[in-house]
Amino acid sequence: MSFLSIDNLKVDYVTDDGIVHALNGVSLELVQGETLGLVGETGAGKTTMAKCIMGILPKRTGKIRSGEITFEEKNLLKCSEKELQSIRGAQIAMIFQDPMTSLNPVLTVGEQIAEAVENHERCGKARAMERAEEMLELVGIPAERVHEYPHQFSGGMKQRVVIAIALACNPKMLIADEPTTALDVTIQAQVLEMMQSLKRQLNTSMLLITHDLGVVAQNCDRVAVIYAGEIVEYGTVMDVFKRMKHPYTQGLFSSIPQINADVKRLNSIPGLMLDPTLDVEGCRFCDRCKYATEECRINHPELVEIESGHSVRCFQKK
Amino acid sequence: MNEKQTGNIVTNGINSRSLWAEAWLRFKRNRVAVAGLIFVAFLIVVSIATLVLDLVTSNEIYNAYVVKQNLSLKLAPPSAEHVFGCDEYGRDILFRLIWGTRYSLFIGVVSIAIALVGGGILGSIAGFYGGKVDQMIMRVMDVFLSIPSMVMAIAIVSALGTGMTNLLFSIAVPQIPRLARIVRASVMSVKDREFVEAARSVGAGDFEIILKYIIPNALSPIIVQASLSVGAAILSIAGLSFLGIGVQPPAPEWGSILNAARTYMRDAWHISVIPGLMIMITVLSLNVAGDGLRDALDPKLKN
Amino acid sequence: MSLTNNDTLLQVNNLKKYFPTPHGLLYAVDNVSFNINKGDTLGVVGESGCGKSTLGRSILRLHEPTAGEVIFEGKNILSLNHAQMKHMRKDMQLIFQDPYESLNPRMTVSQAIQAPMLIQGMYKSKDKAALEKRTLEMMDMVGLARRLVNSYPHELDGGRRQRIGIARALALKPKFIVCDEPVSALDVSIQAQVLNLLQDLQEQLGLTYMFITHDLSVVKHLSTQIMVMYLGQTVEIGSPDQLFHNPCHPYTKALLSAIPIPDPEIKMERIQLKGEITSPINVGPGCRFAKRCVYAKPECHERSCEMTEVESGHKVACFMVKDMM
Numbered sequence: 036m037s038f039l040s041i042d043n044l045k046v047d048y049v050t051d052d053g054i055v056h057a058l059n060g061v062s063l064e065l066v067q068g069e070t071l072g073l074v075g076e077t078g079a080g081k082t083t084m085a086k087c088i089m090g091i092l093p094k095r096t097g098k099i100r101s102g103e104i105t106f107e108e109k110n111l112l113k114c115s116e117k118e119l120q121s122i123r124g125a126q127i128a129m130i131f132q133d134p135m136t137s138l139n140p141v142l143t144v145g146e147q148i149a150e151a152v153e154n155h156e157r158c159g160k161a162r163a164m165e166r167a168e169e170m171l172e173l174v175g176i177p178a179e180r181v182h183e184y185p186h187q188f189s190g191g192m193k194q195r196v197v198i199a200i201a202l203a204c205n206p207k208m209l210i211a212d213e214p215t216t217a218l219d220v221t222i223q224a225q226v227l228e229m230m231q232s233l234k235r236q237l238n239t240s241m242l243l244i245t246h247d248l249g250v251v252a253q254n255c256d257r258v259a260v261i262y263a264g265e266i267v268e269y270g271t272v273m274d275v276f277k278r279m280k281h282p283y284t285q286g287l288f289s290s291i292p293q294i295n296a297d298v299k300r301l302n303s304i305p306g307l308m309l310d311p312t313l314d315v316e317g318c319r320f321c322d323r324c325k326y327a328t329e330e331c332r333i334n335h336p337e338l339v340e341i342e343s344g345h346s347v348r349c350f351q352k353k
Numbered sequence: 354m355n356e357k358q359t360g361n362i363v364t365n366g367i368n369s370r371s372l373w374a375e376a377w378l379r380f381k382r383n384r385v386a387v388a389g390l391i392f393v394a395f396l397i398v399v400s401i402a403t404l405v406l407d408l409v410t411s412n413e414i415y416n417a418y419v420v421k422q423n424l425s426l427k428l429a430p431p432s433a434e435h436v437f438g439c440d441e442y443g444r445d446i447l448f449r450l451i452w453g454t455r456y457s458l459f460i461g462v463v464s465i466a467i468a469l470v471g472g473g474i475l476g477s478i479a480g481f482y483g484g485k486v487d488q489m490i491m492r493v494m495d496v497f498l499s500i501p502s503m504v505m506a507i508a509i510v511s512a513l514g515t516g517m518t519n520l521l522f523s524i525a526v527p528q529i530p531r532l533a534r535i536v537r538a539s540v541m542s543v544k545d546r547e548f549v550e551a552a553r554s555v556g557a558g559d560f561e562i563i564l565k566y567i568i569p570n571a572l573s574p575i576i577v578q579a580s581l582s583v584g585a586a587i588l589s590i591a592g593l594s595f596l597g598i599g600v601q602p603p604a605p606e607w608g609s610i611l612n613a614a615r616t617y618m619r620d621a622w623h624i625s626v627i628p629g630l631m632i633m634i635t636v637l638s639l640n641v642a643g644d645g646l647r648d649a650l651d652p653k654l655k656n
Numbered sequence: 657m658s659l660t661n662n663d664t665l666l667q668v669n670n671l672k673k674y675f676p677t678p679h680g681l682l683y684a685v686d687n688v689s690f691n692i693n694k695g696d697t698l699g700v701v702g703e704s705g706c707g708k709s710t711l712g713r714s715i716l717r718l719h720e721p722t723a724g725e726v727i728f729e730g731k732n733i734l735s736l737n738h739a740q741m742k743h744m745r746k747d748m749q750l751i752f753q754d755p756y757e758s759l760n761p762r763m764t765v766s767q768a769i770q771a772p773m774l775i776q777g778m779y780k781s782k783d784k785a786a787l788e789k790r791t792l793e794m795m796d797m798v799g800l801a802r803r804l805v806n807s808y809p810h811e812l813d814g815g816r817r818q819r820i821g822i823a824r825a826l827a828l829k830p831k832f833i834v835c836d837e838p839v840s841a842l843d844v845s846i847q848a849q850v851l852n853l854l855q856d857l858q859e860q861l862g863l864t865y866m867f868i869t870h871d872l873s874v875v876k877h878l879s880t881q882i883m884v885m886y887l888g889q890t891v892e893i894g895s896p897d898q899l900f901h902n903p904c905h906p907y908t909k910a911l912l913s914a915i916p917i918p919d920p921e922i923k924m925e926r927i928q929l930k931g932e933i934t935s936p937i938n939v940g941p942g943c944r945f946a947k948r949c950v951y952a953k954p955e956c957h958e959r960s961c962e963m964t965e966v967e968s969g970h971k972v973a974c975f976m977v978k979d980m981m
Contacts, residue, residue: 051379076843077814189932219703219870221929224914228926246844249916253924272920290848292877294900294915295922300855301877303848307813369807372761547758551821554718554750555772555828556742565771569762 038240039065039088039208044102046083046092046264053312057083059264059319060102062338065208070234070241072255072272074248074287078308080264081244085210087112088242089129090119106208125155128201132213134193138185144171144196145181151203170199175229191222198230205237212244227254248291252276260284263309263319266338270345280347282324318349326351376573379649386645389638396635400455418448420603428621438623441613446624449605450631456606457635461586464521468528469579475529476536477571481544481563491537494530502527506589510598520599524589528582535578539571546570573650577643584639591632607632663693665864666715666832671724673707673714680938684710685721686888689963692832692881697858697865699879699896701872701911703933707888708868712834715866716748717741728832746776749825753837755817759809766791766805768820772827794823799853815846822853826861834866839874851878872915876900881969884908887936887944890963894970904972906949943974951976 046058058080065071075081086092088104090111104111106127111119131137139147148167152158158166168178174195176188185193194214201209214230215223231254234241243255251258251272258275260268260283268281279285289302306323309315318336321327330350338348370378380386407415426443429435437446479490497505509523543549544567552566591608593599600606602613607628614624673685684707692698702708714721717733726733733744752758759768769791773779779787792802798819809817818838825833835854839847855878857863869875875882876896883893884907892905903909910929917924931948943949946956956975963971 051382076845189934191932219933220872220914221703221910222932224916224924224926225929227916247916248844248918252918252920253916276918276920287844288918290845291918292851292873293918294873294876294912295917295919298877301848301852303852304845305849307815307846369764369811371764371808372810375810547752547754548760550713550718551750551752551758551824552760552771552775554716554745555775555824556745557771557775561775565763566760570760 038067038107039242040103040105041084041088042103042105044084044087044104045100046080046087046102047098047100048093048096049098050096055311056314057097057264057311058087061261061264061266063259063266063269065240065242066257067207067240068238069256070243070254072251072258073242073244073261074246074251074258075261076246076308078263078311079261081261082212084261085129085212085242085244088127088210089123090114090116121155124151124206125204126206127208127210128204128206129210130194130197130201130212130214133217134190134197135217137197138193140185143182143184144188144199147196148200148203151200155204166203167199170203171196173202173233174199175225191218191226194218194226195229198226198233202233202237202239206239209234209239209241210244211241213246214243215250216245216247223250230254248276248287260287263311265319265348266346267320267348268346269338274342274345278342278345280341280345281320281349282326282351283320286323376646376649380645383645383648385641386648389640389642389645392634392638393642396454396458399451400458403452403455415452418445419452419605420444428617428624430621431623437627438621440610440624441617441621444605446610446627449610450607450628453605453607453610453628456600456604457587457590457632460517460521460524460590460600461583464524464586465528465579465582467521467525468532468582469575471525471529472532472534473536473575476533477540477563477568479533480537480540481559481567483541487537490533494533497527497530498534500527502585503589503592506593507596507598510593515598515601517600520590520593523593524586527589528586532575532578532582536571536575539574540567543567543570574647577647577650580639580643580646584636584643587632587636587639664691665694665729666692666866667725667727668715669725669727671711671714671726672722673710673719674722677937683707683888683936683939685714686936686939688724688885688888688890690881690883690890690893692864692866694831694864695858695862696880697867697878699875699882700866700868700885701870701875701882702885703870703911705887705933705935706885707936708885709836711885712750712836712866712868716745716750716834718750742776746778746828747831749828749830749833751818751821751825751833751835751838754841755814755821756809756841758821759817761809764806764808765795765800765812765820768809769794769823769827772824776828778828790827794827797826797857798823799849813846814842815849818842818846818850819853822850822857826857829861830863832864832866834868836868837870838867840869840871847874854878872911884911887933887939889944890971890973891945892970892972893963894967898967898970902967902970904966904970904977905945905974906951906976907945 041061041063044058044061048055048057061084073081073084087099088111092099099112102112145164145167148170149160149163152163152166168181171181172178176192176195185196188196215226218226227250245251255272257271259266260275260281262283268275268279268284275284279288286304290304292298292301304323309319309322316335317332321331324331336348336350338346340346421444423443426439428441429439429443431438435445435447437450439445440449475490479487505527506523509526510519513519549562549566552562590599590606591611594606594608595612597612600609602609610628611625618625669689671685671688675682675684688711690698700708700711710719713719715726721734728748733741736744763771770787773787773790774781779790792805795802795805800816800819800823804812804816809820838854839850842850851874858865867875867878879896881893882896882899884891884905886907892899892903892908899908900912903912913924913926929948936944941959942957943961946952949956953975961973961975963973964977965971966977
């Protein structure tokens with residue numbers, strides 16, 4: 036059962052240097068209780084998608100050209116700011132990459148968690164503070180630290196606090212935008228494990244945005260690979276990691292040095308990502324693709340299901 | 354693609370723009386700021402033109418129109434012949450305003466240039482070396498900052514006497530600590546950046562690092578502050594002249610015109626209003642141009 | 657002190673770098689010793705705050721070390737005066753982590769590559785033709801298109817900027833390069849391009865690298881020898897094989913087990929590490945890892961452990977090493 040679905044989402048940014056096509060018709064579905072990994076490089080449109088779901092696209096420059104985001108039968112893109120406010124935090128919560136800047140330095144962590152609770156659940160201050168203590172315990176921080184300020188916490192602890200705030204209102208869905216990129220590996224392992232167990236406990240669905248294929252393999256049920264504003268491959272973790280079909284996905288895997296394999300030389304993907312201000316007719320990856328044919332340059336491939344639940348956007352890999 | 358000649362090797366260069374060139378493109382989009390800059394540029398042209406005219410005609414026009422008294426036209430209101438009217442000695446106000454441009458602009462720009470050199474050297478030494486040197490310099494600057502700039506200017510002029518050099522000096526000195534602070538902050542923010550360390554790792558010395566790596570990158574806020582300070586300096590000159598210790602009559606400085614006009618405010622409004630407006634518009638132009646520069650040089654602030 | 661053989665390019669003995677802070681002394685690098693042979697790559701791994709960057713900068717004397725020896729080609733460079741050191745910098749260069757921060761935004765590509773050569777007097781600034789020829793050679797070498805010669809860093813992407821950083825370091829024909837996380841700011845596909853470039857250059861020019869990173873898979877891929885650091889000290893050093901197949905220090909084990917493996921069929925068994933890395937301010941005696949170590953015994957908290965050789969070229973600083981193996 037899908038409870039969040041994105042359909043043909045197109046987003047442009049209007050900048051001084053021209054119109055940047057950030058998302059070019061993205062369609063995605065998130066199944067209740069599952070974790071969907073969104074993998075892609077800088078500029079692929081990962082964060083733009085998260086911002087669209089949250090309704091926090093910068094108003095001055097960001098323009099949604101078309102598409103629908105349906106969350107529990109409601110089109111989020113048609114919602115008023117007021118409706119969105121009641122959804123944000125309570126139903127969909129977001130965790131940002133940098134725990135250092137996403138906490139307010141002049142409020143105690145308890146106050147910040149309680150604030151999130153008060154905004155959405157009509158309950159008294161005392162009840163909200165109680166809830167804050169529960170949440171801290173839940174993310175593995177002793178409740179006594181509820182009156183401490185963010186600067187008294189280390190990086191990993193701060194990210195736990197951010198997660199506590201996000202989960203304080205029992206949201207149905209959590210968007211995590213590179214939640215562990217700023218953390219060290221041992222701390223990353225701790226935080227990811229905690230997020231996994233909380234997710235199971237609270238039956239939250241999660242959109243996990245990352246560039247780290249290892250994090251995806253260990254934490255996600257399904258994966259969407261995004262390139263230049265398009266989903267190029269979508270399927271279960273096994274589909275994408277074991278039977279990858281799109282040349283870009285294959286390129287990504289051969290680009291990373293793997294700890295459990297010995298490779299003398301990495302196979303890098305030649306070239307750079309397409310200039311996002313360009314309009315192209317053909318496949319957006321064809322300039323870097325070794326399988327590209329004339330067809331790829333002229334026609335734009337659609338996302339086609341090649342086996343049950345596994346879709347690829349490529350002419351050559353039907 | 355344009356062909357670029359670099360030394361003996363022709364390269365098929367792409368159109369590269371330095372950060373300065375990009376800032377200029379951004380500045381050009383800000384119409385108000387461009388209008389301010391054009392007005393300031395116009396005043397500069399006017400003041401240079403009058404200087405050249407005076408040199409060529411050996412002050413003939415200056416003597417005939419700007420300072421020569423004609424009591425029959427005393428306090429004459431604006432008319433077709435005298436667009437802005439005449440002052441208490443029957444001198445054409447338009448001529449006096451035009452010839453007065455050079456005082457305001459010249460003193461404004463030169464005094465800030467002096468302050469920039471002084472504040473720049475002190476600020477960059479304090480910012481680059483830090484520690485005790487920084488403490489010593491900045492505490493002295495703090496003392497200076499605690500004296501109101503007008504009071505300090507009046508004190509300097511009264512101690513040294515009126516005259517162009519002293520006037521420049523009295524306006525520059527109070528600006529030095531303000532600029533020193535900006536320069537210091539700017540230098541400090543640049544000196545710990547990695548490209549400075551990169552320069553050090555290839556063996557560059559302090560002087561080279563300051564000149565080629567720190568100053569070009571620390572310049573933006575300094576330029577903005579300096580352009581805003583010119584406006585403040587023009588106000589100071591006008592203020593000092595208004596008090597009678599700035600530029601001395603019969604020189605047509607705008608502030609001294611205002612000073613003389615104050616007695617006739619009821620009978621002849623134009624003598625005070627028009628130079629007052631001139632001062633206001635000039636300072637306003639400098640400020641909007643300065644603000645525009647700030648937005649253009651630091652685009653992150655605006656988004 | 658370990659023996660020096662003819663192949664040793666760089667030998668570091670008991671290097672210390674302490675920083676005074678308002679809360680006490682910060683032991684950023686504490687008693688670190690190692691050798692690097694010509695043409696080899698020493699990978700230095702550790703989490704943020706373990707002193708790996710400070711170590712790299714202390715070896716190049718960008719931070720003046722507190723004590724110790726850095727012997728480069730038989731000369732202790734810590735005893736060199738200012739002019740001798742400037743000359744020495746030709747042989748020892750640094751590639752930075754952040755290609756956005758490490759290039760002067762007001763300099764074009766050619767100016768950035770030429771600056772080191774002018775500063776070191778390899779070319780006179782009036783000798784324009786030779787200088788420009790060399791600049792273009794450098795650009796070819798690192799794979800930068802010649803048409804970018806007059807571009808500014810802000811017009812280029814991260815991968816290309818990092819190539820400028822590499823060209824700048826190579827311009828002086830160095831023998832030894834400290835690479836301080838040169839790919840961690842780059843995207844995966846660009847990262848592979850730059851890693852391949854660094855490998856190719858090493859082969860072509862016979863370079864010796866010290867490769868600092870937090871990414872164990874990158875280090876395994878490139879290094880001939882790996883050193884693991886924790887709070888300013890070396891905890892384990894050995895060949896990639898020794899370290900990855902027979903890790904002896906509990907911290908190395910924890911680090912290895914924490915890497916998420918990009919294969920959904922291999923589920924990781926985690927050695928849970930309690931707590932987080934603290935800052936090495938006013939550290940007392942005893943093993944610095946003891947507080948987080950599941951195997952810690954009372955003696956671990958009382959006295960510090962020396963590096964001991966467990967097999968040829970594989971050294972560990974842990975009392976429990978016999979139990980670990």
